[in-house]
Amino acid sequence: MVDGETREGAALAVDGGAGQRLYDHYAVFIGREPHALRRRSDEKLSLQACQDIAQEAFLRVARKAARGELDETVNVPAYLRTAAWNLARDRLRAEGRLELAGDGLTASMPEQRPAVGEFDPLEDLVRPAIDAMPPSRRRQVVRLQSQGLSDGETAASLGMRTDRLHRERYKAVLELRDALVAFIRDEHRKTTRCLKKDR
Secondary structure: OOOHHHHHHHHHHOOOOHHHHHHHHHHHHHHHHHHHHHHHOOOOOOHHHHHHHHHHHHHHHHHHHHOOOOOOOOOHHHHHHHHHHHHHHHHHHHOOOOOOOOOOOOOOOOOOOOOEOOEOHHHHHHHHHHHOOOOOHHHHHHHHHHOOOOHHHHHHHHOOOHHHHHHHHHHHHHHHHHHHHHHHHHHHHHHHHHHHHHO
16 A cells, blocks of 8 residues: 555656656556565565565655756666665664575675566566576575676675586576576467457
8 A cells, every 4th residue: 555655755756857757667666566575585574564665765766856866867667676675675684684695685786677668577587487496506596696696706605616606507597498488488379369369
């Protein structure tokens, strides 16, 4: 449920440029970000907590836009997601649940990829495919690297040598490729069926 203060903050931010783009992205961000935060925190945060964090992040960014402090060239989806993740990390740290290594939560937040329309391939396709992999070092490697960690950081986090990291990543990519190809073929069949019906 959207509270009045967040609605007001969104309205205040609309001044053209970044403010308008922020306002336009509100529904997508609030609808998707709590679930993304919950996945990224390995479900250490409840969905309600993630919803609160997303609202707070949007409100803070909206206030910044209203003060004219948001550059017009800023990537709004990436900025919002970075703000939300920083708040989530602060919440985990305050609760003593931010682990020192092993789950990527201490990694610096990578620049987020802009969504293509309302579909973000990384969040909507790749990360769910990673989460669906059987628990293994292979899955840990690709999960950490999908969050922006380098080979060295990933190897150090998992306590493995880089040559083993490369082998595990290669096998994981093959496994993910098979899963993604199956998904793409299924979507292609659905699209083809729709096109035939429209003729």
